[in-house]
Amino acid sequence: MPNVINNNLMVPSPLRWNPAWLLAASLILLATTGNCASMRFESAGTYVKDNTYYLDSFARLELGDAPVKALANGVGLYFLVEIAVHKNRRWWIDTPVIERRLRYKLYYYDLTRHYRVENVQTGKSSNYRSLAAALRKLGSLNQFALMPVNKVDIKDSYTASIRVELDRTRLPGPLMAQALVSKDWQLESEVFRWLLN
Amino acid sequence: MVAELIRRLANSLAFMAVLFLFLIATLYFVANTGEHLDSFGRSYHWLMFGTVIALGLIGILILASVWRLVVDLQRNVSGSRLSLKLVIMLVVMALLPMTLVYSFSVKFLRSNIDSWFDVEVERALDDALGLSRDSLTVYMRTRQKTTLNIARRLSDTPVELAVVVLNEFGSDSEATELTLIGSDNRIIATTAFSDLVTVAPERPADDLISRARSGSSYLSIDPTDDGDLQVRSVVPVFSSDPADGTAVLYATYPVSRSSSQLAASVQESFRNYRQLAYLRAPLKQSSIATLTLAVFLSLMMAVWVAIYAARRLMVPVHDLVEGTRLVSKGDYTTRLTTSGRDELGYLVQSFNDMTGKIEAARANAASSQRQAENQRAYLELVLSRISTGVITIDENHTIKTSNASAENILRASPAYLQSVSIDAVDSIDNDFVRQFFTSVKPLISSQRDDWSLELELVTDMDRKPVMCRGATIQSSADQHAGHVLVFDDISDVVAAQRNAAWSEVARRLAHEIKNPLTPIQLSAERLQHKYAKKLHGNDASTLKKLTNTIVQQVESMKSMVKAFADYANSPQVDFKLTNLNELITEICWLYRDGDERDAIALDLDASIDTISGDPTRLRQVLHNVIKNAFETVGGDDVRRLSIITRPQPRSDMSCVQMVFEDNGPGFPPELLDRLFEPYVTSKKKGTGLGLAIVKKIVEEHGGVVRAENISIRVDGAPVVTGGRLSVLLPANMQRTQSAENSLLAATSASRPASSSPGSVNNRQSHPDIHGDAA
Numbered sequence A: 001m002p003n004v005i006n007n008n009l010m011v012p013s014p015l016r017w018n019p020a021w022l023l024a025a026s027l028i029l030l031a032t033t034g035n036c037a038s039m040r041f042e043s044a045g046t047y048v049k050d051n052t053y054y055l056d057s058f059a060r061l062e063l064g065d066a067p068v069k070a071l072a073n074g075v076g077l078y079f080l081v082e083i084a085v086h087k088n089r090r091w092w093i094d095t096p097v098i099e100r101r102l103r104y105k106l107y108y109y110d111l112t113r114h115y116r117v118e119n120v121q122t123g124k125s126s127n128y129r130s131l132a133a134a135l136r137k138l139g140s141l142n143q144f145a146l147m148p149v150n151k152v153d154i155k156d157s158y159t160a161s162i163r164v165e166l167d168r169t170r171l172p173g174p175l176m177a178q179a180l181v182s183k184d185w186q187l188e189s190e191v192f193r194w195l196l197n
Numbered sequence B: 001m002v003a004e005l006i007r008r009l010a011n012s013l014a015f016m017a018v019l020f021l022f023l024i025a026t027l028y029f030v031a032n033t034g035e036h037l038d039s040f041g042r043s044y045h046w047l048m049f050g051t052v053i054a055l056g057l058i059g060i061l062i063l064a065s066v067w068r069l070v071v072d073l074q075r076n077v078s079g080s081r082l083s084l085k086l087v088i089m090l091v092v093m094a095l096l097p098m099t100l101v102y103s104f105s106v107k108f109l110r111s112n113i114d115s116w117f118d119v120e121v122e123r124a125l126d127d128a129l130g131l132s133r134d135s136l137t138v139y140m141r142t143r144q145k146t147t148l149n150i151a152r153r154l155s156d157t158p159v160e161l162a163v164v165v166l167n168e169f170g171s172d173s174e175a176t177e178l179t180l181i182g183s184d185n186r187i188i189a190t191t192a193f194s195d196l197v198t199v200a201p202e203r204p205a206d207d208l209i210s211r212a213r214s215g216s217s218y219l220s221i222d223p224t225d226d227g228d229l230q231v232r233s234v235v236p237v238f239s240s241d242p243a244d245g246t247a248v249l250y251a252t253y254p255v256s257r258s259s260s261q262l263a264a265s266v267q268e269s270f271r272n273y274r275q276l277a278y279l280r281a282p283l284k285q286s287s288i289a290t291l292t293l294a295v296f297l298s299l300m301m302a303v304w305v306a307i308y309a310a311r312r313l314m315v316p317v318h319d320l321v322e323g324t325r326l327v328s329k330g331d332y333t334t335r336l337t338t339s340g341r342d343e344l345g346y347l348v349q350s351f352n353d354m355t356g357k358i359e360a361a362r363a364n365a366a367s368s369q370r371q372a373e374n375q376r377a378y379l380e381l382v383l384s385r386i387s388t389g390v391i392t393i394d395e396n397h398t399i400k401t402s403n404a405s406a407e408n409i410l411r412a413s414p415a416y417l418q419s420v421s422i423d424a425v426d427s428i429d430n431d432f433v434r435q436f437f438t439s440v441k442p443l444i445s446s447q448r449d450d451w452s453l454e455l456e457l458v459t460d461m462d463r464k465p466v467m468c469r470g471a472t473i474q475s476s477a478d479q480h481a482g483h484v485l486v487f488d489d490i491s492d493v494v495a496a497q498r499n500a501a502w503s504e505v506a507r508r509l510a511h512e513i514k515n516p517l518t519p520i521q522l523s524a525e526r527l528q529h530k531y532a533k534k535l536h537g538n539d540a541s542t543l544k545k546l547t548n549t550i551v552q553q554v555e556s557m558k559s560m561v562k563a564f565a566d567y568a569n570s571p572q573v574d575f576k577l578t579n580l581n582e583l584i585t586e587i588c589w590l591y592r593d594g595d596e597r598d599a600i601a602l603d604l605d606a607s608i609d610t611i612s613g614d615p616t617r618l619r620q621v622l623h624n625v626i627k628n629a630f631e632t633v634g635g636d637d638v639r640r641l642s643i644i645t646r647p648q649p650r651s652d653m654s655c656v657q658m659v660f661e662d663n664g665p666g667f668p669p670e671l672l673d674r675l676f677e678p679y680v681t682s683k684k685k686g687t688g689l690g691l692a693i694v695k696k697i698v699e700e701h702g703g704v705v706r707a708e709n710i711s712i713r714v715d716g717a718p719v720v721t722g723g724r725l726s727v728l729l730p731a732n733m734q735r736t737q738s739a740e741n742s743l744l745a746a747t748s749a750s751r752p753a754s755s756s757p758g759s760v761n762n763r764q765s766h767p768d769i770h771g772d773a774a
Helices: A021-034 A063-073 A130-138 A173-181 B002-010 B012-031 B043-074 B080-115 B118-154 B159-170 B206-215 B257-278 B280-327 B345-385 B402-410 B413-417 B422-427 B431-445 B491-510 B514-531 B537-568 B580-594 B615-631 B669-674 B690-700 B744-749
Strands: A038-050 A053-063 A077-087 A095-109 A113-121 A125-129 A138-147 A158-166 A193-197 B179-181 B186-190 B218-223 B229-238 B245-256 B391-392 B399-402 B450-458 B461-476 B480-489 B576-578 B598-605 B612-615 B640-649 B652-662 B705-713 B718-731 B759-761
Touching: A038 A158, A038 A193, A038 B669, A053 A158, A063 A077, A063 A095, A063 B615, A077 A138, A095 A130, A095 A138, A095 B690, A113 A130, A113 B218, A113 B759, A125 A130, A125 B218, A130 A138, A130 B012, A130 B043, A173 B280, B002 B012, B002 B043, B012 B218, B012 B280, B043 B080, B043 B280, B080 B280, B118 B159, B118 B218, B118 B229, B118 B245, B118 B257, B159 B179, B159 B186, B186 B218, B186 B537, B206 B218, B206 B245, B229 B257, B257 B280, B280 B345, B345 B402, B345 B690, B391 B402, B399 B413, B402 B413, B402 B431, B402 B480, B431 B450, B431 B461, B431 B480, B461 B491, B491 B514, B537 B690, B576 B669, B580 B598, B580 B615, B580 B640, B580 B652, B612 B615, B612 B718, B615 B640, B615 B652, B615 B690, B615 B718, B690 B705
Parallel strands: B598 B640
Antiparallel strands: A038 A053, A053 A138, A077 A095, A077 A158, A095 A113, A113 A125, A158 A193, B179 B186, B179 B245, B218 B229, B229 B245, B391 B399, B391 B480, B450 B461, B461 B480, B576 B612, B640 B652, B652 B718, B705 B718, B705 B759
């Protein structure tokens, strides 16, 4: 008998308002997931293939408790990946050569117990059994066609940058007001920069 | 600057309306956030920022307005108390229902949001989802069995025939796609049964293939991009030949469209419900926050509107208070701007009308007062200019007013007159005043409405006939308000009467006496002529002496009668152009030749041209005056007479003045007033008609004559050094002139009855006290 509908996600059951539980949960949160909420690019780089710049990047995305809980309760989370290439100028501000924004939606599909990652712009989606897998997918870009080579001049120097953030403005209204002021929801990576080769 | 800006903004309806509208719009968006989850986007930040700014601004402006209200109250600015009361009242009026609505709204909000959630519904949704899952699981297992059957068939099938088997079984199995992956991970065979032709067969993830090779099948149902569900199955295909290794069969099966849609609907409902349940607390919070914001905004609007309305409402009230204050200070020019057509506007209009009417009334009163003042001044002027004395006496018998003529006639100052009480006439030390009021007191006390009295005021030096008329003054309510006494110095009238009498006497004398004189004289001369020769000795001399006496006395009587005739007769004055200076020189020449003692000094102004006059009559004037002067000096004293002529231009006519100054003893002061009356003389001989004739002739020429003493001060006491007679004649007098044009009329009209003591003019025509030179 194959392992069907293997659901790794623990759907959170409603917590009872018990101080002991609360204390325990707080301790666990502090110990385990207290500092988990982070977004960080571990690698990113470009390469040229067929006169096109391709981008490979990987970001480690870790959601905090509040977003995970919201996700489990049917709230879709939007992620915004901003990629830009700037021409470096010595005596002046850098000129943007290309600016791309990729939007993804992550949500939980109860019926099949999948996490789905949907590219908002293309409508393509993929299913994941676990949140971690979904976040890995969200954090990685493989062979992303960034721009044609002729967009850049070989003599100049260019800097590429990438960052990712949780788009709080796309949250449901009641949640947004809270998310805009809460640090739990303030999820964004620092800008990862590298020189375009 | 900033305070002024804040004040202006706080009072600007447009600015505050924009702010409030912005906040209301914000509120609307925030309130809609729960329904339209994606409607805000990134503008939410700015919206919140703008809201905070607007709220802060409104708060500052309202605080500034409240502060201003408090400051106005402390400064006791008019209308500030009423404004504060109005603001408090309006705010309380707004606050009470707002609080009530707010508290109930919060309560209903909470219970309403809670009422959305029902355990039964939640369970039903859970069950629906579970049912869907179970149904799908059954479907999946069925497909799994199919896949396993195909895998079993494939296990004994050579690789070359795998496609055939897949096609054969696949067409019966409703599979969308069947793919056989070999042990080397290469696709051995694939077949697609759906209408959609895929270019490249889909292959499962490597980990699923690995798991399948190790014997663990994989079965899942996944949502696809188009929203349908798809069953995916990965099973191992164990080959009968162990050398071939384990292949993997990957099969996908569609879930029917209707089932997919139903499942998706269940999923969506479940997700929505779950999300709603999860968002219940934030929804409550945000709803209550929105409601609170709305209430707070309403409160701010209420406060601001209250202040604004109070200010607007208080503007006319403030104006009215200020206007009333100004009116109370006497400024009736205040006009308020009419604020509208409401009751306050009507009040302001009424105030304006009232102040306008008061101002007009005041102007009228002032005008009337001015008119009364002018009339009073005019009356006073008239009273002061008329020769009639007027005195008013109040009901307490005290003199209230008196005019200059009264003071002049009674020879008392105004202050003195007003200090007089008629009830105590004996204590009055002024003779004239005492005599006057002693005479009129019984008539005043008799309260007769109208009476007249002729009396004579007498002092040691003077006597003055006065005609007095009196009347009681009745006030409007027939109250006795005093008396008015009108009296005239009738010396002129008496003098005129006397003159008339003298003229009559003279005329009769001339007529009655003159006629027998000639026969008497002739008879006496005849007596002498007839009997002188018949008589001898003493008889003859006696007769001669007697007849001479008769003749001389008759001559004397003739001359006297002639003088009377001259005085009485008014011969036709024959006006000719006469050179006065030549006339004077000619007359004086006669006297200079006659007597060496007569020293006549002439000071004649050569600029005097001819005057219009009768040279014969003027010659008589000169003779009379010169004779009178020389007769006055008398004795062995050196006679000196200065005759001066000067032009006297006047505004109405040109005049010539002749002044005669002698070094005699002057005129007796007691006779000065009657100097020009006939038979008034201080000399032992003469008819006393000389100066009376002078006066008469001068008046015939339209002139005036005036006599006074020349005095110098020796050791502080006046000493009379001579007499002065001034004759003023109009230069161009016509016989046909009207009386009004004569100098006499002009002089008497302008005479303020202020002739100084010791002087007299022709109006007081008294006989020459020096005697008659005629």
